[in-house]
Amino acid sequence: MEIKTISLDPRITVRKPGTPNPEGECVVYWMQRAQRALDNPALDVAVELGNELGKPVVAFLAPVPFYPHANLRHYRFLASGIPDIAEELSKHNVGFVLRTYPDDSLIKFCKQVSPAIVIGDENPLSEPEQWRVRAAQHLKVPFWTVDADVVVPSRLLGKEHYGARTIRPRLQALLPQFLIPTKLIKARTPWNKPRDLHSLSPHEDFTAGWSLDRSVSPVENWQGGTRRAISILADFAKSGLRNYPKDRNHPELSGTSRLSPYLHFGHIGPLTIAHAVQAASAPAAAKRAFLEQLIVRRELAVNFVRYNSYYDSFECLEPWADRSFAQHSGDRRPIVYDEEQLEQAETHDPLWNAAQKQMVLTGWMHNYMRMYWAKKILEWSPSVATAYQRAVWLNDRYELDGRDPNGYAGIAWAIVGKHDRPWFERPVFGQVRYMSLASTGGKFDSKSYIAQIGKLERAHV
Ligand SMILES: Cc1cc2nc3c(=O)[nH]c(=O)nc-3n(C[C@H](O)[C@H](O)[C@H](O)COP(=O)(O)OP(=O)(O)OC[C@H]3O[C@@H](n4cnc5c(N)ncnc54)[C@H](O)[C@@H]3O)c2cc1C
Structure with missing residues (x-):
């Protein structure tokens, strides 16, 4: 597939146009929201491009202590998902570089590895959107972002929708195009980490020396990571899903999937969940009820935040x-x-x-x-x-x-x-x-x- 064809994928936003630098050494995937290697359309675009250009791919993840409203509880969960990312990326032949504040600059990292192009993922919240805008201003190579945490690319919805009633038919019409099985694409050129390139170990407690809000304690009952998310999903698809319509409004029962923290941190993507639900042996009504929440309600929320700048007031x-x-x-x-x-x-x-x-x-x-x-x-x-x-x-x-x-x-x-x-x-x-x-x-x-x-x-x- 040619680069021009890849860029026409409606999930992609071209933030900084241009042709990939032929002298570039690699393709960088700036992992922000989609913190996983499984069913990650942004990673897939980076790998496709790497294969097209004959260059290796490296994912760069750099958590910072000043993410708005984040505290120790959130960072611990985020950190517990990192070993799964590193392990799964290596199965894709993709490199992984983990850094944190004050060594978190994407621009500095790009100066060290000289990419041909940078791929990012999307998040409609205003703060990470500003980071992407700034990255586009400072990067010297093309920069594309991929809407990796929704089923239907949010820009195809075009405007703020009034409610589920108006967005549902639009989403349903687009599902056959986007709710399709994903394939594991491997990088053809493996990434060889330069010896002097600094990266933290995926198991390192990077919050140790940070000055951050520690007043909210971590929760031991939740362990982050793609593996854990997949195991919760498998249990739910096997036993919880069939009773979802009747149990979901019963807070005294475990009637829902409890996948929301994993979706939030991108440890699992909606495509993985939707496919598992479709393949489960549960009544069609239960699958419909669940997919209504996972796709219609969730993507209505993304639509709201993307198109209404007053979303937090x-x-x-x-x-x-x-x-x-x-x-x-x-x-x-x-x-x-x-x-x-x-x-x-x-x-x-x-x-x-x-x-x-x-x-x-x-x-x-x-x-x-x-x-x-x-x-x-x-x-x-x-x-x-x-x-x-x-x-x-x-x-x-x-x-x-x-x-x-x-x-x-x-x-x-x-x-x-x-x-x-x-x-x-x-x-x-x-x-x-x-x-x-x-x-x-x-x-x-x-x-x-x-x-x-x-x-x-x-x-x-
Ligand atoms: C006041 C209020 C605050 C909320 N705050 C959050 C929040 O901070 N983060 C969050 O993820 N959800 C929030 N929700 C939506 C919803 O309550 C949670 O997504 C859901 O309870 C998560 O549990 P679950 O994963 O077991 O859901 P399930 O019922 O198993 O649903 C599966 C997935 O579908 C999506 N979903 C389910 N219900 C909704 C909904 N009503 N709106 C949008 N998407 C939905 C979620 O991604 C969820 O993980 C809020 C709802 C209300 C009314």
Whole structure:
């Protein structure tokens, strides 16, 4: 395949045009979001190009301690996935260089290895997008990025979609083109690391000397990495998937895949999950229900963050919600908590407290509880703006899968009615959908859920 043909792949964005430098020594894959070697379309593009140019490929990963809202919990999970990356890349004949701050510069690395072209991956959040823009300005060779963590390339959706109803048909029409089996492409020219080229060991605890937020402890119940993700996926496809439609809204059961932290860190890609689900021996309705979340809801979230620059603030709201909140801004709020009371799970509501504790203690909260949790933050905060900011702060701080498009879309759905429709008028919420303790807690065995979290809490003391 010619380079020109590869560049026409709709998953690719050409950030810095031009022809690959014929004098270049290699192809560099700047691994940012897609931290895996399995089913990684960005890596595949780098390897295809390397083979076309007759050059070796090297992946460069450089975590930094100043990633917005990241703390020790997140970095430990990220670090636990690195040995799998190194091992799997070697099966592709691809080199791996791991560096960290202050030795994290892609530009300096490129000066040392003289690439013909640099390939990156995509992440719609604003901070990593700025890094890519800066890289494009400073690199001396062409720079392309690949939308590697979605099934359908997000730029093909063209604009911000109103909701699942509008994006679903567009995604479904494009699935036959993109939900296809991937092949393991090996680099034909193996990478030989120059002796003096510095790289950390994949097993090194690179956070040891870092100055970073250590106030959120790592969670032992989660181990990162592609292997672990594949094993969780296999168990889920074998036994959990068939009951997904009936169990998924039961926080007291293990009714969902719990793959979100692995998706967030790119330890597994949506294609791998979708293929495993399609191949599973489970009822078609269960597969449909799961793929609706994995593809439609998840890619709706990516679409939201990519096309709405206010995604992490209440200003992302639709005009109907804006009008409605304006009418209710003076409503009396019978119960108001401060940020610390929320963080310490010191509210009058045992179900909410249990959800908050699940997140703080385990790094993950069940979807049904996340909806209730965020709705109550709106109800108990002095304003919509404060509620949004508190929910983002807590979610990003404690969830392993936080700082993700899904988190911003979930909070926007719960607090400002994003991707939802106007409901019945009521105090504080206006026309934004309401959830009560009675209605939510009555739909599943909330006593059992609260008891489970209580047990967990006692085990942590
Ligand atoms: C207020 C709020 C905050 C949220 N914060 C986050 C977050 O920080 N990170 C995060 O990944 N998800 C977030 N979600 C979405 C959802 O709750 C989680 O993705 C889900 O609970 C993860 O568990 P799971 O992997 O077992 O999901 P499963 O039910 O097994 O679903 C499989 C995958 O589909 C995707 N998915 C499932 N539900 C949704 C959804 N509602 N919206 C978008 N994608 C979905 C996820 O990638 C998930 O891993 C939030 C939702 C709400 C309402």
